[in-house]
Amino acid sequence: MTHFKKLTALFLSIVLCISCFLIPSSARSSLYISTYSAWLTAGSLCSISVTVDVSAYGYMDEVGASRIEILESDDDGETWETVRVYLKSKYPEMVNTDAWYYYDTPVTYTGIRGREYTAIVTIYAGDSTGYDTREYTTPMVTAHK
Amino acid sequence: MSDCLHGRNSGPVEPGGVQDPRQPSREELMEQLADYLARWDGQSDPWEVERYLEAIEQTGPLAPDLDVERSLADFHRKHGIPSVTPGKEKRRFSPRLLRSIMARVAIIATLLFATLAVVQASGFDIFGAIARWTDSQFHFYRPDSDDIVPDASSQEWSSLQKALDSYGIDVPLAPTVLPEDIQSVDIKAEDKNRSLVIFATYILSDGQLSIIIREKTDIPYSESEKDPQIVDTYIVNNIEHKIMNDLGRIKVSWSNGPWECTIYGEISEDEAYAMIDSIYK
Numbered sequence: 001m002t003h004f005k006k007l008t009a010l011f012l013s014i015v016l017c018i019s020c021f022l023i024p025s026s027a028r029s030s031l032y033i034s035t036y037s038a039w040l041t042a043g044s045l046c047s048i049s050v051t052v053d054v055s056a057y058g059y060m061d062e063v064g065a066s067r068i069e070i071l072e073s074d075d076d077g078e079t080w081e082t083v084r085v086y087l088k089s090k091y092p093e094m095v096n097t098d099a100w101y102y103y104d105t106p107v108t109y110t111g112i113r114g115r116e117y118t119a120i121v122t123i124y125a126g127d128s129t130g131y132d133t134r135e136y137t138t139p140m141v142t143a144h145k
Numbered sequence: 146m147s148d149c150l151h152g153r154n155s156g157p158v159e160p161g162g163v164q165d166p167r168q169p170s171r172e173e174l175m176e177q178l179a180d181y182l183a184r185w186d187g188q189s190d191p192w193e194v195e196r197y198l199e200a201i202e203q204t205g206p207l208a209p210d211l212d213v214e215r216s217l218a219d220f221h222r223k224h225g226i227p228s229v230t231p232g233k234e235k236r237r238f239s240p241r242l243l244r245s246i247m248a249r250v251a252i253i254a255t256l257l258f259a260t261l262a263v264v265q266a267s268g269f270d271i272f273g274a275i276a277r278w279t280d281s282q283f284h285f286y287r288p289d290s291d292d293i294v295p296d297a298s299s300q301e302w303s304s305l306q307k308a309l310d311s312y313g314i315d316v317p318l319a320p321t322v323l324p325e326d327i328q329s330v331d332i333k334a335e336d337k338n339r340s341l342v343i344f345a346t347y348i349l350s351d352g353q354l355s356i357i358i359r360e361k362t363d364i365p366y367s368e369s370e371k372d373p374q375i376v377d378t379y380i381v382n383n384i385e386h387k388i389m390n391d392l393g394r395i396k397v398s399w400s401n402g403p404w405e406c407t408i409y410g411e412i413s414e415d416e417a418y419a420m421i422d423s424i425y426k
Contacts, residue, residue, distance in 0.1 A: 029392050035357070035367040035407055041338040051338045053367065055407070057394060058353050100355060103335045103342050139365060 032056055032125035032132040038065070039138050040119055041105075046143040048109045048117045052094070055101040056125040064088065064095030064102035066124035066133060070109050073116040077140055080118065084109055088124070095124065111143035171204040182224060302332045305345045305356060312341065316401055317382070318358050320408070322423035324416045326350045340364055352411025359405040366405055369398055379418065382425040388417055397421060 034055045041049040048070070056063045066088045071080040086107050088094040093106040111117055118140040124133050169177070178197040302308040305319040312334070330346040345356040359367065371389040379386040386399040395417050396409035408420060 029372050030370040031392055033370055034355070034391070034394075034396070034409055035369045037365050037367040039338075039364045049338055051340070051364075053340075053342065053359070055344075055355060055357055057391075057409075100346065100353070101344055101357070103337060103344075105337050134368070134370075136368065 030057075030125075030132045030134070031130070032060065032127070033123060033134055036123040036134060036136060038119065038121040038123075038136050040117060040141045042111075042117075042141040042143055043108075045145065046111045046113050048111045048141065048143060049105045050107050050109070050119050050121070050138070051103075051105045052121055052123070053101075053103050054123050054125065057100075059098055059100050059127075060125045061127045062088070062095040062097055062131075063099055063125040064104070064123075065106070065121050066094070067120075067122035068094065068107060069120040071118050071120065072111065073118075073140070074112075074114075077116050077118075113143055113145055116140045116142050169200075169204075171201055174201045174204065300334055302334075304329070305332055305343065305358075308332050308334055308343050308345075309358070312343075314404075316404060317424050318401060318404055318406055320356075320420040320423045321426065322419050323347065324349060324354065324412055324420075327354060347410070349411055354408070354410035354412060357407045359407075360403055361400070361405045362403050366400070367407070369396065369407065371396060376414065379421055381421055386421050388414065 034057050036052075036054045038050065038052045041051060043049055050068055050070075052065045052068075054063055054065070068086040069082055070084040070086075072083045073080050086094065091106060093104070096102045096104075109117070119138045121136045121138065122133050123136055125131060174197060178194070178201070181193065181197065300308075300311075302311065306321075309316075309319055326349065328348045330348055332343065332345045334341060334343045336342075340362070341360040343358045345358075347354040347356075369389070371391045374390070375387055376390055376395075377388040379388055384399055384401055386397055389396045389398065391409070393411075394409055395412050395414060396407065397417050397420070398405075398407050400406065408417070412420075
């Protein structure tokens with residue numbers, strides 16, 4: 001009986017390890033999201049514009065970004081602090097409705113000169129059958145005058 | 146002895162307390178002071194010396210070349226009195242005084258923070274503003290000063306090639322062969338922060354075909370969802386075309402110079418190859 005328990009524990013451990021590798025690969029496919037990217041543009045007067053580019057598989061009720069988190073660093077990217085979060089529920093400009101793509105600059109954040117910024121963008125596409133999301137981290141930019 | 150000089154308005158009075166009808170001279174007062182100091186036992190009133198000095202001063206102006214500091218030092222040295230430098234004198238506060246000062250500082254600090262809390266609660270981010278003061282320039286900063294970039298107007302074209310031509314793009318990017326029974330819906334271009342993107346939408350008999358041409362100069366390439374395996378890498382015109390599958394949909398992705406192109410939809414692999422070939426013919 002003890003031998004059986006050991007075998008069961010070993011089997012479950014192996015299954016758990018394999019599932020850890022399977023989850024990322026299965027997450028690479030999507031029924032809703034096809035391609036996506038996002039980037040920041042440092043403009044004049046320390047403005048940081050967030051541009052989001054998403055394409056979906058067919059027309060969606062909503063496609064775009066469901067959440068944009070702006071992070072700031074004053075030590076060349078060693079540490080980051082969240083300074084602003086935008087949600088599509090408050091900023092409807094972050095998504096297109098009844099569309100298969102979204103390409104826009106929905107928000108502009110005013111930063112501090114000399115500090116670095118990055119954004120974690122939650123890509124979103126969904127319709128009546130469901131939705132899918134992906135997290136995308138933009139390259140960092142430096143705010144300037 | 147302390148009230149000896151009270152009547153000095155009427156003239157100098159002998160410190161010994163005996164009224165002297167004659168006004169003592171400076172020399173007499175000096176002698177009396179010397180005698181007093183000689184008899185001084187350390188227990189007598191030390192202010193008596195001060196009174197003698199005031200009485201001496203009233204007998205006439207001090208010598209113009211008198212150095213008060215030097216004279217005081219000589220006086221201290223002569224009589225063995227330790228001198229005290231005013232700047233080095235240590236002031237000692239009583240515990241009661243210290244408690245009083247600390248109580249006042251605490252009240253002021255409490256009132257200050259209470260005021261800041263009320264301002265913060267009123268909607269003005271005063272603590273955030275204070276944090277921004279560490280910047281090289283002083284300015285109040287409002288985190289809510291965001292602006293929504295208005296939607297750019299879009300143009301429409303009857304074909305993908307016409308859209309490319311209108312932007313002066315002479316790189317072969319648009320397929321001339323499309324699947325049968327396809328219907329063009331719209332071809333639009335968006336020009337946002339440093340990147341032009343052209344979207345072409347087609348309707349198939351059982352789905353949709355999408356073609357996206359993105360200008361990628363100094364912005365990141367797109368992430369593309371797909372099944373784990375790449376179906377094929379198809380090289381035409383020295384350009385690698387990645388043919389992928391994503392949950393039953395065929396997707397083709399390649400780049401040519403600054404242009405990142407993606408074709409995807411409910412098409413077959415053969416239709417994908419035919420479309421790729423048609424781009425360069």
